Amino acid sequence: MTLSNSIADERVWPELGACRVPSWVYTDQELFEREMEKFHYGKTWNFVGLECEIPEPNSYRRSFVGPRSVIITRDEQGEVHVVENRCAHRGAPVCWKQSGKGKDLTCPYHEWTYDLSGNLQGVPFLRGAKPHPGMPRDFNKADHGLRKLKTHVHNGTIWASYSEDVQPFEDYVGPEILRFINRVFPGREIRLLGYSRQHIPGNWKLYFENSRDPYHATLLHSFFTTFGLYRADAKFCVTPQPNGHEYIYSHFTSNTREASADMAAEMKNIKSSFTLEDMSVVTPVDEFKDGLISSLQVFPSIFIQQHGNILALRHILPKSAGGTELAWTYFGYADDTEEMKQLRLKQGNLVGPAGYVSLEDSEVLTQVQRTLTSAPDTVQVIEMGGRDNFEPSETAITETLLRSFWKFYRSEMGFDGAVA
Amino acid sequence: MGQSKSQLRAAVRDFYEDYAATLDADRVEAWPAFFTEDALYQVISRESHSQGLTHATIYCNGIRMIRDRGAAIRQTAVFEQRVIRHFISNVQVSEENGEIRGGANFLLIESLYDREPQVLMVGEYIDVLVRDGDGFKLKQRSAVYDNYRVRTTLVLPV
Numbered sequence: 001m002t003l004s005n006s007i008a009d010e011r012v013w014p015e016l017g018a019c020r021v022p023s024w025v026y027t028d029q030e031l032f033e034r035e036m037e038k039f040h041y042g043k044t045w046n047f048v049g050l051e052c053e054i055p056e057p058n059s060y061r062r063s064f065v066g067p068r069s070v071i072i073t074r075d076e077q078g079e080v081h082v083v084e085n086r087c088a089h090r091g092a093p094v095c096w097k098q099s100g101k102g103k104d105l106t107c108p109y110h111e112w113t114y115d116l117s118g119n120l121q122g123v124p125f126l127r128g129a130k131p132h133p134g135m136p137r138d139f140n141k142a143d144h145g146l147r148k149l150k151t152h153v154h155n156g157t158i159w160a161s162y163s164e165d166v167q168p169f170e171d172y173v174g175p176e177i178l179r180f181i182n183r184v185f186p187g188r189e190i191r192l193l194g195y196s197r198q199h200i201p202g203n204w205k206l207y208f209e210n211s212r213d214p215y216h217a218t219l220l221h222s223f224f225t226t227f228g229l230y231r232a233d234a235k236f237c238v239t240p241q242p243n244g245h246e247y248i249y250s251h252f253t254s255n256t257r258e259a260s261a262d263m264a265a266e267m268k269n270i271k272s273s274f275t276l277e278d279m280s281v282v283t284p285v286d287e288f289k290d291g292l293i294s295s296l297q298v299f300p301s302i303f304i305q306q307h308g309n310i311l312a313l314r315h316i317l318p319k320s321a322g323g324t325e326l327a328w329t330y331f332g333y334a335d336d337t338e339e340m341k342q343l344r345l346k347q348g349n350l351v352g353p354a355g356y357v358s359l360e361d362s363e364v365l366t367q368v369q370r371t372l373t374s375a376p377d378t379v380q381v382i383e384m385g386g387r388d389n390f391e392p393s394e395t396a397i398t399e400t401l402l403r404s405f406w407k408f409y410r411s412e413m414g415f416d417g418a419v420a
Numbered sequence: 421m422g423q424s425k426s427q428l429r430a431a432v433r434d435f436y437e438d439y440a441a442t443l444d445a446d447r448v449e450a451w452p453a454f455f456t457e458d459a460l461y462q463v464i465s466r467e468s469h470s471q472g473l474t475h476a477t478i479y480c481n482g483i484r485m486i487r488d489r490g491a492a493i494r495q496t497a498v499f500e501q502r503v504i505r506h507f508i509s510n511v512q513v514s515e516e517n518g519e520i521r522g523g524a525n526f527l528l529i530e531s532l533y534d535r536e537p538q539v540l541m542v543g544e545y546i547d548v549l550v551r552d553g554d555g556f557k558l559k560q561r562s563a564v565y566d567n568y569r570v571r572t573t574l575v576l577p578v
Binding site: 356 | 467475476477481482489491495572573575
């Protein structure tokens with residue numbers, strides 16, 4: 001690690017390491033730029049989309065890696081590519097539409113044309129407006145293609161990397177994460193159900209932490225706990241993974257609602273008298289035949305969740321130190337029954353920008369960001385489960401995944417004192 | 421019943437304005453009364469709607485789910501205090517074989533208690549209405565929002 005940057009030199013991480021987080025880590029724009037270089041444009045695999053979003057040859061769709069616009073394409077032969085949406089000529093976006101079809105991409109500005117793998121095919125007036133000269137004789141189109149990202153397709157999911165030296169995808173995510181990705185993406189044909197997007201005026205790491213923090217989920221989201229969908233008294237498996245990843249699963253049983261008295265006393269938000277008139281929203285079918293609710297994060301871009309019959313991707317798109325887009329993609333399977341389609345639509349109310357168990361997240365993170373911005377030198381405390389505990393947990397009442405994240409982050413960003 | 425199109429439009433406009441006034445007054449308990457028992461109510465992104473995708477940000481199939489949405493806001497949701505105002509314009513109606521199709525633009529301005537007001541959402545209602553005595557009820561309401569992104573959080577119905 002040779003990252004010796006001015007921020008790491010100027011900024012001093014608080015004592016006690018990974019169980020303390022300085023507020024400036026969420027608010028410093030220069031640090032944000034460093035993070036994008038290190039993580040999103042570095043040796044990582046970033047989720048960019050689903051194969052079913054570009055189902056046919058000669059189709060394309062826009063996505064993002066970090067704040068940069070990219071285009072996912074499927075060429076005539078059916079091969080998937082990811083290229084930067086930035087013309088090699090003057091930097092204009094080549095693709096101005098969300099998605100489209102065609103054999104090539106033509107930049108509207110000067111009509112430079114690229115094939116779907118990003119190779120420059122045509123330049124208007126290449127030989128000039130005769131008799132006047134055009135491009136220099138040695139102008140080589142092969143040198144002026146769109147920036148190509150390394151691309152990997154895994155069971156219907158599409159990933160991209162700016163690094164040629166990135167580990168193979170399977171190694172990058174590791175065998176345990178791969179097992180949980182394959183649980184919801186077993187190679188079964190995927191049916192796209194729709195999108196909801198929200199802009200959260202908060203740092204991307206706040207959202208990353210929020211979705212790996214089961215401690216808050218049992219308390220803030222009282223809808224969750226009221227219906228036994230996510231309860232502190234359930235058996236959990238909360239597991240840090242290498243490269244900044246994590247996974248969580250728990251066993252869902254409808255009688256989890258009958259909480260033990262001492263747990264219920266801790267969880268003041270349980271509204272034991274509140275019921276729904278349509279309980280199908282909180283009564284999932286055990287479609288994976290293992291009784292689990294599961295979620296995982298592949299750092300730095302995606303949270304994949306299965307809550308009951310909701311299958312959702314939370315694509316975390318950093319825009320600036322103080323702004324993040326959260327792009328929700330909902331999916332099912334091509335062979336879903338009508339009953340299952342209806343269940344997924346109904347349970348979709350649980351998550352998203354208006355979700356019964358997620359609307360509190362954007363509310364709280366927005367306010368946290370304001371507070372941190374006004375007090376960048378304050379320090380946060382992450383001690384639940386033990387100051388130096390980085391081990392997997394069988395209870396949701398733990399911050400082991402947050403400490404594991406900060407341990408990883410400090411090391412990668414050169415904040416851990418190991419880098420001179 | 422011998423009602424001219426302009427009379428019908430005026431009556432539907434009144435109905436829409438009552439709907440908006442009910443939500444603006446934070447009377448979410450009274451909101452389900454605007455729907456039929458078998459109503460479909462959804463708030464859906466234009467991105468999904470224009471591609472024919474079915475997932476909706478809020479999806480209520482039947483009056484029970486509509487009442488549940490209202491109850492959950494009151495009982496379990498934790499959110500910053502806010503005031504929402506609906507601005508409804510360009511009301512459109514057509515009636516064929518006793519079925520009334522209605523539509524209108526909506527603009528929602530959200531004011532958090534310590535922030536400047538902002539545009540929360542802009543879009544269009546696409547409705548099917550049925551007559552109910554002198555008034556109407558919504559049999560279908562799709563609130564299709566043009567925003568590429570919801571501004572922070574969508575708490576209250578549209």
